[in-house]
Amino acid sequence: MAKNNKKPRKGKELEGHSAANPLPEVKRFKAIQQAAQFPSTCLVRGFGNIQWGGESLRYEHRTRLFRLLSHLLMHHNWAEASGALSVLIQGTIKDHSLSGNRAKYTAALELLSVIEGENLRSRRIQDIYEVWMKKIGLLRYWHTKHRFSVQLEVILTCLQRGNMRDAYQAALGLKKECDFDGDAVANLVVGLTFCQVWYSGLPEELQLTALDSSGFGLQSEILIDKIHMPIEYSEVDSPHEAGDNSNIHCGSISSVANDKEVGECDSNKNPMDTETKEKKETSCSSYELQNSREESAEPNGISGSSFSDCSGDLPQASIFLTQGLPPWLLPLKLPISHENLEDAVRMHRNLLNEDYKNAVKHLRVALHTTPPAIEALHPFIQMxxxxxxxxxxxxxxxxxxxxxxxxxxLRLQASLLEHFDSGNYVKLCTYFEDILKKDPTCNDSLSRLVLMHQRGDYDTQSLVEMLALHLDASYGTCDTWQELASCLLKLSQCEGDRESVCNSGNDSDNRGCLDDSNRVPELFTCGESGKSWRLRCRWWLNRHFHDRILMSEIASGDLKLLSFKAAAASHIYGRQFKYVVKTTKTVEKQDDVELYSFLQTHLLNSVGFCTVKGRS
Incomplete structure (x- = not known):
């Protein structure tokens, strides 16, 4: 039998330090025996003493150095951190672990960027990554999820520094690696690289500047040349939901981002007329765009979403016919007028080159691989x-x-539908409701539902449920409480009108139907919704209407918040509720006629469907 002379691979130990692994019993016994005879051996081997128990002083010192380096970097002690890193690198020359090398060389990159600043050359960064690659050994010995880690770090660093050429070359090299096609994260980063390369090659008049995209802050992501690059996915507000709830009573007439407030238009004008007018103005352009696309060839094999293959469900299924798309969806300057629309479409289609096709291809692979890289969703839809x-x-x-x-x-679906099929109110409402059910703190989705309700496209009962769901997860703003109070007033009046219709006859069995208790909407008393509202009302006593909260809000002097909350509380708990009584006296003392009139209107029409003993 041939003798196996294969050397042990260097990358065998993935996450531990080699000095920490205990020796076999025989070697351990001989080491202790030798240490007893020659004490200096302890220094050579790193033993503490002849009673060595398996863990060396060298390993303990390395561990402390790692902790010290992390502490110094966290507190920006750059000089001390440089010294600790120098000692650590010299003491861990033979360390092949992923975590240890990542800690050392990311610290080296951070120190270099701080010390040299703008003078830091790309070659210095490349040198650090090359040393890093050599220290972790051959890639084929590592698990798939660790195999491309350093190469991905190189690409992302180059992109962040605007070094498109090196990032492009590194991406081409990564594509040649084994098992690249099945790695979602690797395809995501390579796809983003092609995105940046393609966008940087566009004419300057089409690219957005920092001033163009101001006001559209992105969360949990960074912007590299205006293309979305996620750092880490988290279910937080999307870019167009970064604002607060102050827009709950004013917003766009037809879409989320055409920057037109309701106050700029006639309040008596039907918003549907405006939308109809806009669609009529674009009808001729639609025909021109259809003809131009039918006549033009399909360069690079890219199938566009032209009107020739439109099913009719989306009347404006082209970015050239829809104004107001925000930069987080469309970071591109499109022609405002439709005079030369055919030339604009032809020029745009010529820009969709191989880099664009590769970007879409790799982002699609990242999403369709198991498990998928969800971070690729936004840039994929954007492209x-x-x-x-x-x-x-x-x-x-x-x-x-x-x-x-x-x-x-859901947010992407809602945004696209809002811009390209704003008349599909049923589907839009469903999307916004689903968003609120998954993220009840979302202010933007709630404000969209409020606007649709004000236009008559969303019913009051459903809006009350969504407002309550939002207040279960947040403390609410003045606008939220005002809208809830208005909806509760509307529901009680509708219920009263329904009862009065029942009483319109001379039937004696209907006498007494005008009692206040009969004006309580069934939403708050019947079935599962009634049960959930009874639980909610008891919970809100401590969450929103506790005496401590009342005193704090009175001390803050925010009369609007007090009044709107008291108006809603009067409908829920009755006009004799302590929060309502105290607020009424406070507003009356401040002699605020408008707020006092608003509060009295709700008090005189309040139902009080949840009676609370000992709280009134």
């Missing part, structure tokens, strides 16, 4: 929209993650 493939973007959103729709997916 499809940049390529004017609106239908494909909607189809992808409808088929991805069908078993468990994410908040981001």
């Amino acid at each position: 499809l929209i940049l390529g004017d493939q609106v239908h494909e973007a909607l189809d992808e959103l409808g088929t991805l993650f069908q078993n468990s729709e994410t908040v981001l997916q």
Whole structure:
């Protein structure tokens, strides 16, 4: 039998330090025996003494150095951190672990960026990554999820520093690696690289500047040349939901981001007339765009979302016919007028080159790999929209993650539908409701439902449920409480009108139907909704209407918040509720006629469907 002369691979120990591994019993016994005869051996081998128990002083010192380095970096003690890092690198020359090398060389990159600042050359960064790669050994010995880690770090660092050329070359090299096609994260980073390369090659007049995209803050992500690059996915507010709830009573007439407030238009004008007018103005342009796309060839094999293959469900299924798309969806300057629309469409289609196709391809692979890289969803949809493939973007959103729709997916679907099919109120309401059910703190989705309710496209009872769901997860603003009070007043009046209709006859059995208790809507008393409202009302006593909260709000002097909360409380707990009585006296003392009149209107029409003993 041939003798196996294969050397042990260097990357065998993935996460531990080699000095920490205990020796076999025989070697351990001989080491102790030798240490007893020659005490200096302890220093050579790193033993503490002849009673060595398996863990060396060298390993303990290395562990302390790692902790010390992390502490110094956290407190920005750059000089001391440089010294600790120098000692650590010299003392861990033979360390092949992933975590240890990551800690050392990321610290080295951070120190270099701080010390040299803008003078830091790309070559210095490349040198650090090359040393890092050598220290972790051959890639084929590592697990798939660790195999491309350093190469991905190189690409992301180059992108963050605007070094497109090196990032592009590193991405091309990564594509040649084994098992690349099945790695979702690797495809995500390579796809983002092609996104940046393609966008940086666009004419400057089409690219957005920092001033163009101001006001559209992105959360849990960074902007690299205006293309979305996620750092870590988290279910937080989307970019267009970064604002507070102050827009709950004013917003766009037809879409989320056309920057027109309701106050700029006639309040008596029907918003549907405005939408109809806008659609009529774009009808001729639609015909021109259809003809231009039918006549133009399909360069690079890219299938656009033209009107020729539009099913009619989306009347404006083109980015050239829809104004007001925010930069987080479309980071591109499109022509405002439709005079040369045909030339604009032809020029745009010529821009969709191989880099664009590769970006879409790798982002799609990242989403369809098991498990998928969900971070690729936003840039993937963004690239499809940049390529004017609106239908494909909607189809992808409808088929991805069908078993468990994410908040981001719902927000993207709602935004696209709002811009390209704003008349589909039923579907829009469903999306916003689903978003609120998954993320009840979302102010933007709630404000959309309020606007749709004010236009008559969303019923009052459903809005009350969504407002209550939002207040279960947050403390609410003045506008939220005002809207809840108005909806509760409207529901009680509708219920009273219904009872009066029942009483319109001379039937003696209907006498007494005008009692206040008969004006309580069934939403708060019957079935599962009644049960949940009874629980909610008891919970809100401590969450929103506790005596301590009342005193704090009175001391703050926010009469609007007090009045709107008291108006809602009068409908829930009755006009004799302590919060209502105290607020009424406070507003009366401040001699605020408008707020006092508002409060009295609600008090005189309040129902008080939840009676609370000992709290009135």
